Amino acid sequence: MTTTLAPPPRKTAVLPDAAPRTSSRTRRSVVAWLFLAPFTLLFLLYTAIPAVAALGFSLTDLRGADLRTPLAVNFTGLDNYVRLFQDDSFLRDIGNTALFVAVGVPLTMGIGFALALALDSGIQRLRGAFRTVFFAPVVTNVVASALIWQYAFHPNGTVNQALSMVGLAGPNWLDDPDLAMPVVVLLGVWRNFGTAMVLFLAGLQAIPRDVYEAAALDGAGRWRQLRHITLPLLLPTTLMVSVLLTVFYLQVFDEPYLLTDGGPLGSTESVALYTYHQFGAGQFGMSSAASFVMLVLVGVVSVVQFRLLRSRT
Amino acid sequence: MSTPMTAAPKRPVLYGALILCALLTLLPFAWGVSGSLRGLDEIRSDPGSLLPHHPTLGNFTRLFETRGFGRFAVNSVVVAAMVVAGNIVAASAAGYALAKLDFAGRRLAFGTVMAALMVPFTAVFVTQFVITVDLGLADTLAGIALPGAALPMSVFIMRQYALSVPDELLEAARIDGAGEFRIFFGIFLPLAGPAVATITIMSFLTSWNNFIWPLIVAQSMSTYTLPVGLAATSQAAAHVTDYGLLLAGAIVVMLPVLVLFLCLQRYFVQGIAGTGMR
Numbered sequence: 199m200t201t202t203l204a205p206p207p208r209k210t211a212v213l214p215d216a217a218p219r220t221s222s223r224t225r226r227s228v229v230a231w232l233f234l235a236p237f238t239l240l241f242l243l244y245t246a247i248p249a250v251a252a253l254g255f256s257l258t259d260l261r262g263a264d265l266r267t268p269l270a271v272n273f274t275g276l277d278n279y280v281r282l283f284q285d286d287s288f289l290r291d292i293g294n295t296a297l298f299v300a301v302g303v304p305l306t307m308g309i310g311f312a313l314a315l316a317l318d319s320g321i322q323r324l325r326g327a328f329r330t331v332f333f334a335p336v337v338t339n340v341v342a343s344a345l346i347w348q349y350a351f352h353p354n355g356t357v358n359q360a361l362s363m364v365g366l367a368g369p370n371w372l373d374d375p376d377l378a379m380p381v382v383v384l385l386g387v388w389r390n391f392g393t394a395m396v397l398f399l400a401g402l403q404a405i406p407r408d409v410y411e412a413a414a415l416d417g418a419g420r421w422r423q424l425r426h427i428t429l430p431l432l433l434p435t436t437l438m439v440s441v442l443l444t445v446f447y448l449q450v451f452d453e454p455y456l457l458t459d460g461g462p463l464g465s466t467e468s469v470a471l472y473t474y475h476q477f478g479a480g481q482f483g484m485s486s487a488a489s490f491v492m493l494v495l496v497g498v499v500s501v502v503q504f505r506l507l508r509s510r511t
Numbered sequence: 512m513s514t515p516m517t518a519a520p521k522r523p524v525l526y527g528a529l530i531l532c533a534l535l536t537l538l539p540f541a542w543g544v545s546g547s548l549r550g551l552d553e554i555r556s557d558p559g560s561l562l563p564h565h566p567t568l569g570n571f572t573r574l575f576e577t578r579g580f581g582r583f584a585v586n587s588v589v590v591a592a593m594v595v596a597g598n599i600v601a602a603s604a605a606g607y608a609l610a611k612l613d614f615a616g617r618r619l620a621f622g623t624v625m626a627a628l629m630v631p632f633t634a635v636f637v638t639q640f641v642i643t644v645d646l647g648l649a650d651t652l653a654g655i656a657l658p659g660a661a662l663p664m665s666v667f668i669m670r671q672y673a674l675s676v677p678d679e680l681l682e683a684a685r686i687d688g689a690g691e692f693r694i695f696f697g698i699f700l701p702l703a704g705p706a707v708a709t710i711t712i713m714s715f716l717t718s719w720n721n722f723i724w725p726l727i728v729a730q731s732m733s734t735y736t737l738p739v740g741l742a743a744t745s746q747a748a749a750h751v752t753d754y755g756l757l758l759a760g761a762i763v764v765m766l767p768v769l770v771l772f773l774c775l776q777r778y779f780v781q782g783i784a785g786t787g788m789r
Contacts, residue, residue, distance in 0.1 A: 223613075223614075223615070226612060226613065227615040229612070229691045230614035230617070231614070233607060233612070233695070234604070235604075236601035236605070237601045237602065237604070237605035237624075237661045238605075238623075240597075240601065240661040241661065243642060244639055244642070245627050247642070248637075248638030249630060251638040252634055252635060252638050313532065316525060319522075321525065321526070323526075324529075327533075330773070330776060331536055332532070332533070333779070333780065334536070334537075334772065335536060336783065337769065337772045338765050338769065339720050339737075339738055339764045339768065341722055341738040341741045341742050341745075342543070342764045343761075343765075345741070345745060345754075345760070346539045346761055347539070349543075349546055349757075350542050352754075356561070388536070388539070396780055396783060445631075448631075449633055451632075451723060456742065473633050473637075474633075477637055482637055486638075489631075489633045489635070490634065492631055492634055493634035496631050496634075497629070
């Protein structure tokens with residue numbers, strides 16, 4: 199297999215070995231599945247069974263109180279789904295979630311890309327320090343970050359004090375149905391642009407330097423290099439980051455839950471938060487239906503974007 | 512002309528912009544630290560100034576003495592230890608098998624790991640909770656830790672790493688008659704240090720920062736982890752807006768991970784750049 203000097207020992211034994219080989223493959227398979235057992239067990243228990251069961255629950259009127267009396271649960275067919283799509287607050291929450299994705303993804307990617315470009319522009323000094331700073335929000339606990347956000351956007355908080363210094367009267371950000379969402383999105387962007395930056399940085403560093411040198415020799419300036427070399431060659435990274443962030447923001451929960459609990463007037467309630475609120479109200483069937491819609495949504499977006507990724511590269 | 516001029520950064524606009532962005536990124540941390548050092552009076556009279564007038568550590572002592580943060584911290588550490596141990600064991604074995612063993616169902620198994628990476632938490636938490644209750648693990652630390660004890664992300668990290676380990680090494684041991692388990696423990700694992708380190712850090716981060724699942728499972732203060740305890744304290748203190756106390760709590764929750772991040776940055780960035788998730 200590896201050496202040309204000695205004759206490979208296996209080749210000579212192909213025929214006589216055939217029978218024992220199949221049994222040794224079976225044995226190897228058993229060993230391999232033993233290695234996989236701990237992961238598989240937990241996967242079945244906490245992912246596969248729950249995903250299938252969520253579909254089952256969504257077809258019933260299961261409530262929190264029924265957990266001890268499972269026989270009292272009725273099969274209700276698609277009732278939960280019909281109710282779901284007749285529920286104005288669920289439709290509103292789909293809109294809120296779409297808004298979060300539509301604003302959050304480009305903003306996060308834009309900031310992450312600009313910073314990656316700046317850090318990859320050949321600067322030496324402080325490069326590591328900048329990367330550390332920009333990445334710090336990614337590892338920062340969300341409950342802690344949200345508290346700081348609440349404090350800063352408090353009616354008398356830091357943000358409004360800064361505004362008053364330039365003579366502006368700051369609003370009550372998190373109590374205003376029009377302003378709460380931007381503040382929630384801002385927290386999401388702050389927490390995630392570092393991830394986008396790191397992924398873009400890895401993509402930029404994979405572009406060979408001599409491509410730029412050749413372009414520079416041909417008289418292409420920085421701007422043309424960016425448009426005709428960096429952006430096209432970075433396309434796979436860009437699509438990957440957009441898939442990741444879209445799937446991530448579709449499931450947005452922590453930021454609106456912690457900052458506003460979906461309020462004021464449901465203006466920041468996401469689909470994930472709707473699921474949680476139904477669960478909290480003991481409506482397990484409705485909650486499961488909403489979460490199954492989420493599963494399908496995430497699946498569709500992933501497949502569509504991966505198709506796009508494959509066709510464009 | 513003069514030497515100090517050459518010592519200055521060559522691209523002032525770029526550096527200026529980067530420094531501005533860095534300051535904006537750090538601003539929330541500054542607010543948090545500054546707020547945590549203020550007494551209740553000062554929080555009420557002047558919550559918005561950047562620097563505290565009479566800095567005090569009183570909020571931190573109150574957290575641990577009267578708000579149970581010592582207990583929350585211990586719980587967070589215990590849960591994280593269980594999660595990290597589980598991930599090292601489960602992911603090392605599974606990742607190794609996926610990369611290095613030829614067996615029936617290998618493609619199915621790998622496809623399963625990739626699919627598991629995509630399943631949204633929202634889609635499974637209701638049933639996860641029902642199962643946790645059925646197993647008698649509601650309101651226990653084990654119940655909090657178990658669903659995260661074999662993260663698909665960890666399996667993926669270990670598989671990618673194992674692919675880079677030369678087959679010849681394992682094959683040679685096989686020819687010498689070593690069993691599969693001996694090859695795994697004696698040859699592969701000692702080489703897998705970097706992947707184990709990445710898995711340790713990533714699963715610790717996931718566990719430490721996890722919020723919604725512990726929030727669902729923990730039903731009493733004795734099982735609250737730090738983020739859940741902080742959120743509960745925040746809800747309890749909402750009417751008095753005791754922000755000094757809450758921000759001190761925020762610092763306590765975020766500090767361990769930030770310190771770890773500063774020391775082991777490489778692994779954090781690799782872990783997230785390699786998998787694109789947390």
